[in-house]
Amino acid sequence: MSVRHVLLIDDEASIRTLAKASLELTRKWNVITVASGQEGIAIAQTYQPDAILLDSKMPKMDGLLTLKALKADTTTQNIPVILLTATTKVATQQEYAQLGARAVIVKPFDPANLATQIEAALHWET
Numbered sequence: 743m744s745v746r747h748v749l750l751i752d753d754e755a756s757i758r759t760l761a762k763a764s765l766e767l768t769r770k771w772n773v774i775t776v777a778s779g780q781e782g783i784a785i786a787q788t789y790q791p792d793a794i795l796l797d798s799k800m801p802k803m804d805g806l807l808t809l810k811a812l813k814a815d816t817t818t819q820n821i822p823v824i825l826l827t828a829t830t831k832v833a834t835q836q837e838y839a840q841l842g843a844r845a846v847i848v849k850p851f852d853p854a855n856l857a858t859q860i861e862a863a864l865h866w867e868t
Contacts, residue, residue, distance in 0.1 A: 746771040746866070749789065751782035751808065752797035752826065757849070761795065764853035771857070779803030783811050786818045793864055795847075798827035798838070806841065813842040822864050826851070 748771050752758050758775040765771045774789065776782045779796075780803055786794060794812065798805035805825055812818045822844045827834070835846045845863030847856070860866070 746793070747789070747791045748773045748793050748795060748860075749782060749786055749791040750775045750795045751777075751779060751800075751805075752795070753777050753800040754797070757797070757826070760853055761851075761856060764856045765860075768854070769857045779805070779808030779811070782808060783815070783818065786812060786821060787815065790817075791821060793860065794821055794823045795860070796823050796825055796843075798825050798829065798834075806838070809838070809841050809843060824860060824863055 746769065748765060750758055750761050750773055762773040762775050765773050774785060774791070776785055779800060782794070782796070796805050796808055809823055812821065812823060823842065824845045824847055825838045825843045826847050826849055828849045838846055847859050
């Protein structure tokens with residue numbers, strides 16, 4: 743099986759570091775991290791990752807705006823997006839799904855289970 747490539751878009755350096763280490767150590771995935779929606783869109787267009795983990799709350803361009811932009815762009819619209827969010831409101835999670843998010847992972851997430859949650863959401867084989 744080929745190595746999975748994951749793009750993580752989150753403005754918090756600690757989350758980027760923790761998630762990257764978790765996914766690289768538990769699954770040997772290749773993880774690219776960026777700190778803003780604008781940067782994430784540019785990387786997704788050229789890099790074409792297997793999946794995108796996207797923080798919902800970021801300054802300037804939040805997760806919803808980033809998700810909308812990714813889904814509106816023909817070069818990125820088919821990349822599965824999983825939202826990382828601190829909100830547990832069902833209405834908000836439903837809005838993410840309507841906009842094309844494949845799943846929502848609630849923060850704080852368990853680093854030991856993060857890859858398993860992603861695999862389950864995207865129906866990836868381990």
